[in-house]
Amino acid sequence: xxxxxxxxxxxxxxxxxxxxxxxxxxxxxxxxxxxxxxxxxxxxxxxxxxxxxxxxxxxxxxxxxxxxxxxxxxxxxxxxxxxxxxxxxxxxxxxxxxxxxxxxxxxxxxxxxxxxxxxxxxxxxxxxxxxxxxxxxxxxxxxxxxxxxxxxxxxxxxxxxxxx
Amino acid sequence: xxxxxxxxxxxxxxxxxxxxxxxxxxxxxxxxxxxxxxxxxxxxxxxxxxxxxxxxxxxxxxxxxxxxxxxxxxxxxxxxxxxxxxxxxxxxxxxxxxxxxxx
Numbered sequence: 001x002x003x004x005x006x007x008x009x010x011x012x013x014x015x016x017x018x019x020x021x022x023x024x025x026x027x028x029x030x031x032x033x034x035x036x037x038x039x040x041x042x043x044x045x046x047x048x049x050x051x052x053x054x055x056x057x058x059x060x061x062x063x064x065x066x067x068x069x070x071x072x073x074x075x076x077x078x079x080x081x082x083x084x085x086x087x088x089x090x091x092x093x094x095x096x097x098x099x100x101x102x103x104x105x106x107x108x109x110x111x112x113x114x115x116x117x118x119x120x121x122x123x124x125x126x127x128x129x130x131x132x133x134x135x136x137x138x139x140x141x142x143x144x145x146x147x148x149x150x151x152x153x154x155x156x157x158x159x160x161x162x163x164x
Numbered sequence: 165x166x167x168x169x170x171x172x173x174x175x176x177x178x179x180x181x182x183x184x185x186x187x188x189x190x191x192x193x194x195x196x197x198x199x200x201x202x203x204x205x206x207x208x209x210x211x212x213x214x215x216x217x218x219x220x221x222x223x224x225x226x227x228x229x230x231x232x233x234x235x236x237x238x239x240x241x242x243x244x245x246x247x248x249x250x251x252x253x254x255x256x257x258x259x260x261x262x263x264x265x266x267x
Contacts, residue, residue: 006169010177017184017204026196033200036181040207047174047218049226052210052233059233064203064240071244072196075251080194083260093190097183104179108172115175116219117168123218125226133223134230145234152238159245162252 002120005046012039024079026072030065037061048124174215181208195250195257199243206236 016035023029041056108115134142185208188201210229217225247257254262 002167002169006173010173013177014180014184017181017188020197020200020204021184021188021191026194026200029192029197029200033204036204037207040211043174043177043211044214046169047214049214049217049229052214052226052229055230055233059237060203060207064237067240067244068196068200071247075196075248075257077194077196077257080192080197081258083193083258085190085193085260089190094187097186097190100186101179101183104183105176108175108179115171117170118174118215118218119168123221125217125223129223130226130230133227138227141231145231149234149238152241156241156245159242160248 002046002118005042009039009042009046012036013043024082026077026080027069030068030072033068034061034065037065046120047118048122051125051127051130171215171219175212178208178211178215181205181211193258193260195247195259195262198259199240199247203236203240206232 013036016032016039019032020029020036023032037056037060041053041061044050044053044056182205185201185205188204189198192198192201210232213225213229213232217223217229250262251257256262
C-alpha cells in the first residue's frame with residue numbers, strides 16, 4: 001500500500017516538475033507546480049507529518065500559488081520567447097546539475113541499508129506534539145516570524161504601489 | 165511486502181526534484197517561471213527534512229519545514245511585488261531584456 005502510493009505520487013511529482021520545465025506558458029507551469037506541491041503533501045502524510053501535509057496544501061498550493069496565478073493574470077504574461085541565455089550559465093550549469101544529481105544519487109542510493117525504511121504510522125507527529133515544541137521551546141523564533149510576515153506585507157504593499 | 169519504503173527513495177526523489185528545479189532556473193527565460201523553480205527547490209529540500217525527521221524520530225526537522233514555509237510565503241509576497249514593479253518600469257518579463265546594469 002505504502003509502496004504503491006509512494007510510486008504513484010513520486011511519479012506525479014517528477015512528471016509535474018518536468019512539465020514545469022517543458023511548458024512555455026507560465027500559467028501551465030504554475031498549474032503543474034500545484035500538482036507537484038499537492039503530491040508532496042501526500043508524501044508528507046505517508047511520512048507521518050500530518051500537520052505539515054495540511055499546511056502544505058493550505059500555504060503552498062493554496063496561498064502562494066494563488067498569488068502566482070494572480071500575478072500571471074495581472075501582468076497578462078504570454079508565452080515566453082526562447083531567447084538564448086547566458087552561455088556561461090549553460091556551460092557551467094548543465095554539467096554542474098548532472099554532477100550534483102550523480103553525487104546525491106550515489107550518496108543516497110549506494111548504501112540503501114544505512115537509512116532505515118519508512119513504515120505507515122511508524123512515526124506519527126500529531127499537531128499537539130508539534131505545537132508543544134513550537135510554543136514552549138521555540139516561542140521567540142515563532143513570534144519573530146510573525147514580525148517577518150508583517151515586514152514582508154508592508155514591503156509588498158510599498159513595492160507594488162503605484163507611483164504618482 | 166509493500167508496506168515499507170526505504171528512506172533513501174524519498175531522498176532520491178528530493179534530489180531529482182531539486183535538480184529539475186535548478187535546470188528550470190537555468191533554462192527558463194520568464195521571470196515568474198524562474199521564481200516558481202525556486203519554490204520547487206524549496207519544496208524538494210522540505211521533503212528531505214521530513215524524510216530525515218521520520219528516519220531519526222526527531223520533531224526538529226518538521227519544525228524547520230514549518231519555518232521554511234513561513235519564510236517562503238513572505239519571500240513569494242515580496243518577490244512578486246518586485247516582479248510587478250519591474251514590469252511597470254520595463255514592460256517585459258523576459259530576463260534577457262532586463263539588463264540595465266549590463267554594459
